[in-house]
Amino acid sequence: xxxxxxFRYVTGVGFDKLVSRLIEDYTVYGTIKKDGxxxxxxxxxxGELELAQTPTHLSAKExxxxxxxxxxxxxxxxxxxxxxxxxxxxxxVGLHPCDIRAIALMDxxxxxxxxxxxxxxxxxxxxxxxxxxxxxxxxxxxxxxxxTVEEGFDLFLHKIKKGYLVRVGTKKGERLLSKYTVTLKPTxxxxxxxxxxxxxxxxxxxxxxDASPEELPSIYAGAYESPVWDKIGAxxxxxxxxxxxxPTCYCFDVKDEVEPNLSEGKRVRVWDGCTxxxxxxxxxxxxxxxxxxxxLRHRFNRKFRYLSDRFGELxxxxxxxxxxxxxxxxxxxxxxxxxxxxxxxxx
Ligand code: SF4
Ligand code: SF4
Numbered sequence: 550x551x552x553x554x555x556f557r558y559v560t561g562v563g564f565d566k567l568v569s570r571l572i573e574d575y576t577v578y579g580t581i582k583k584d585g586x587x588x589x590x591x592x593x594x595x596g597e598l599e600l601a602q603t604p605t606h607l608s609a610k611e612x613x614x615x616x617x618x619x620x621x622x623x624x625x626x627x628x629x630x631x632x633x634x635x636x637x638x639x640x641x642v643g644l645h646p647c648d649i650r651a652i653a654l655m656d657x658x659x660x661x662x663x664x665x666x667x668x669x670x671x672x673x674x675x676x677x678x679x680x681x682x683x684x685x686x687x688x689x690x691x692x693x694x695x696x697t698v699e700e701g702f703d704l705f706l707h708k709i710k711k712g713y714l715v716r717v718g719t720k721k722g723e724r725l726l727s728k729y730t731v732t733l734k735p736t737x738x739x740x741x742x743x744x745x746x747x748x749x750x751x752x753x754x755x756x757x758x759d760a761s762p763e764e765l766p767s768i769y770a771g772a773y774e775s776p777v778w779d780k781i782g783a784x785x786x787x788x789x790x791x792x793x794x795x796p797t798c799y800c801f802d803v804k805d806e807v808e809p810n811l812s813e814g815k816r817v818r819v820w821d822g823c824t825x826x827x828x829x830x831x832x833x834x835x836x837x838x839x840x841x842x843x844x845l846r847h848r849f850n851r852k853f854r855y856l857s858d859r860f861g862e863l864x865x866x867x868x869x870x871x872x873x874x875x876x877x878x879x880x881x882x883x884x885x886x887x888x889x890x891x892x893x894x895x896x
Contacts (some may be wrong), residue, residue, distance in 0.1 A: 555716050555717055555718075556714050556715065556716055556717075556735045556740065557714070557715045557717065557726060557732035557733070557734070557735065558712060558713070558714055558715070558732060558733045558734065558735040558736070558739060559712055559713045559715050559726075559730055559731075559732050559733075560711070560712040560713075561711065561712050561713075563712070563730045563731050563732070564706075564712065564713050564730070565595045565596075566595075566729065566730045567725075567726070567729045567730040568592070568595035568598055568642070569594075569595045570728075570729035570730070571640050571642075571676075571725070571729060572592060572593060572594070572595065574638070575638045575639055575640045575676065576591065576637050576638065576639045576640070577591070577592045577639070577640045577642060578590065578591055578592065578609065578612050578639065578640070578641045578642070579592045579597075579598040579600075579640075579641070579642035579643045580598065580599055580600060580601040580605060580642070580643040581597050581598065581599055582599050582601075586605075586606060587599065587601030587603060587604075587605045588605050588606065588607065589605055589607065589608075589609050589612070589641070589643070592642070598642060598643070600642075600643050600680045600681075600706065600708060601643060601682075602681065602682050602683040603682065603683060603684075603685050604645060604647075604682065604685065604687075604688065604868055604869065604870060604873070606794060606870065606873065606874060607793075607794055607870075608648060608651065608794060608795065608796035608868070608870060609641050609644060609648055609652075609796070610651070610652075610655065610796050610799075612639060612641055612671075612675070613652065613655065613668060613671050613672055613675060614655065614659075614668055614671075614799060614801075614820075616793075616819065616820050617817060617818070617819045617820075618633075618635065618667060618817065618818055619633045619635075619815045619816070619817050620632065620633060620667060620803070620815075620816045620817065620818055621633060621815065621816035622813075622814075622815045622816075623813070623814055623815070623816070624812055624813045624814075625811075625812045625813075625814075626812040627812070632666070633815070634666055634667050634670045635667075635671075636667075636670035636671040636673075636674050637674060638674045639671075639674060639675050639676070640675070640676040640678060641675060641676070641677055641678065642678040642680070642706075643678070643679075643680045644677060644678070644679045644680070644702070645679065645680065645681075645682040645868075646679065646682070646690065646695060646696060646697050646698040647682075647688075647690045647693075647695045647696075647796070647866040647867055647868045648679075648796055648866075648868070649677060649679050649698045649701040649702050650690075650695040650698060650701065650866045651796030651797045651866045651868070652677065652701060652796075653700075653701045654797050654860070654862060654864055654866070655668070655796075655797065655799060656672060657860055657862075658799050658860075659672070659799070661860075676703045676704075676721065676722070676725065677701065677702045677703050677704075677718075678702065678703060678704045678705070678706060678722075679698065679702040679704070679705040679706065679716075680705070680706040680707075680708070681706070681707050681708060681746065681750070682750075683750055683753060684750070684753050684754045684755070684756070685869070685873075686755050686756060686869075687756055687869025687870075687872045687873045687880070687882075688754065688756060688867065688868065688869045689754070689756040689757055689758060689867040689869060689882045690866060690867035690868065691751070691754045691757065691867070692754075692756075692757045692758035692762070692867060692882075693758070693762055693863065693865060693866055693867035694762050695866040695867055696751070696867075700718060701718070702716075702718040702719075702722070703717075703718050703719045703721050703722030703725065704716065704717060704718060704722040704725065704726060705718060707743050707746070709739055709742045709743060709746075710742065712739075714735055714739060714740070714743055715732065756869065756882045757882070758882060758885055758886060758889070759886050759889045759890070760885075760889045760892075762863055764889075765853040765854070765857075765863060765885070766853060766854045766857045766858070766863075768853075768888060768889055768892045769849065769850055769853045769854040769888065770854060771892055771895065772888045772891060772892065773846070773850075775888060775891055777884060777887050777888055777891070778842040778843070778845060778846040779842045781842070781845055781879050781884060782840055782841040782842025782843070782844075782845055782846075783841075783842070784877045784879065785824065785841040785842075785844075785845055785877060785879060786876065786877060787824055787825060787826055787841050787844070788824070788876070789822035789824050789825045790871075790874045790875065790876075791822075791824060791848065791870075791871035791874065791875055791879075791881075792820070792821075792822025792823060792824055792825070792848070792871075793820060793822065794870040794871060794873075794874045795868075795870060795871055796866065796868060796870070797852070797864045797865065797866060798820075798822065798823075800820070800821045800822060800823060800828070801818045801819060801820055801821050802818065802819055802820075802821040803816060803817070803818045804816070804817055804818075804819070805817075823838075823844055823847050823848050823851065824841070824844050824845060824848055825844075826844075828844070829844075829847075845879070849881070849884065849885070851864060852864045852865040852881075853865060853885070865881065867882075869881075869882070
């Protein structure tokens with residue numbers, strides 16, 4: 550149940566003031582309407598922000614883990630090499646609960662073992678402001694246990710008829726709120742409004758998984774030889790879009806780009822994706838996952854099994870982005886349900 554102490558009330562005008570003042574002091578990214586769809590973008594005016602209830606096609610991971618970034622600059626002749634870490638004070642507004650859960654997973658990936666200086670520098674300078682959502686036909690976060698968040702954000706916005714209920718997640722969030730706008734104690738009526746919204750939201754899910762998140766690693770372990778992989782492998786185009794849009798896909802390639810003087814250059818990292826043909830290709834031309842079926846099996850197992858073995862958490866937050874974007878309609882929830890049904894038949 551709600552911790553009422555965590556809530557503040559901000560009027561619509563007060564909210565615009567908060568966003569305007571944040572823009573003065575930070576680089577602010579938030580959701581706008583782009584070609585009729587919600588999309589994350591840099592905001593330079595509070596009026597541009599349109600908090601979206603349905604998910605954006607692309608996740609917000611690029612603001613913490615850019616699609617392409619320079620890690621190192623070098624000059625071989627002069628024996629110079631210097632690390633490049635580009636991080637600025639930034640705010641991301643409009644992250645849905647699944648997106649906030651995804652950032653928590655990325656935090657683990659980039660901080661456990663060998664900490665990633667570039668990601669962590671950016672992450673430490675980032676303010677996370679969440680907002681409410683409403684599922685579309687692809688969202689299955691309710692089945693993944695990621696439909697709500699209690700942590701991982703500095704502030705969380707609940708739009709109500711008049712103004713916003715704002716949940717405070719951190720001291721930093723509290724400081725920003727009191728520095729940049731005026732807040733009031735929420736009335737019981739306004740909190741009831743939120744309860745009503747939450748009930749409607751919870752009843753609105755159409756996509757669901759037919760097993761609990763805890764069951765999925767063993768179900769996937771038993772599905773290695775499933776005919777499902779050949780079936781979806783036969784239609785997959787290997788475009789890699791599912792990797793690109795996924796908020797928890799973090800694989801990258803590192804390349805050196807050398808200037809024509811053959812001395813200066815830079816080391817860059819770019820997103821890579823396990824559904825791309827060259828991902829598992831090694832020197833000599835051998836490919837550890839030659840077929841699209843093998844590559845999709847690998848991707849699905851990473852989400853529901855392999856990374857759970859390593860981190861103790863599933864790496865799918867049920868945002869539905871990979872299904873939403875797939876041109877040949879490979880739907881991760883439907884594929885998983887097919888695998889679940891097969892496992893029931895094997896019992
Ligand atoms: S988006 Fe669809 S077609 Fe493209 S690689 Fe992923 S599963 Fe295959
Ligand atoms: S695997 Fe698909 S549904 Fe799961 S988090 Fe990634 S994009 Fe979202």
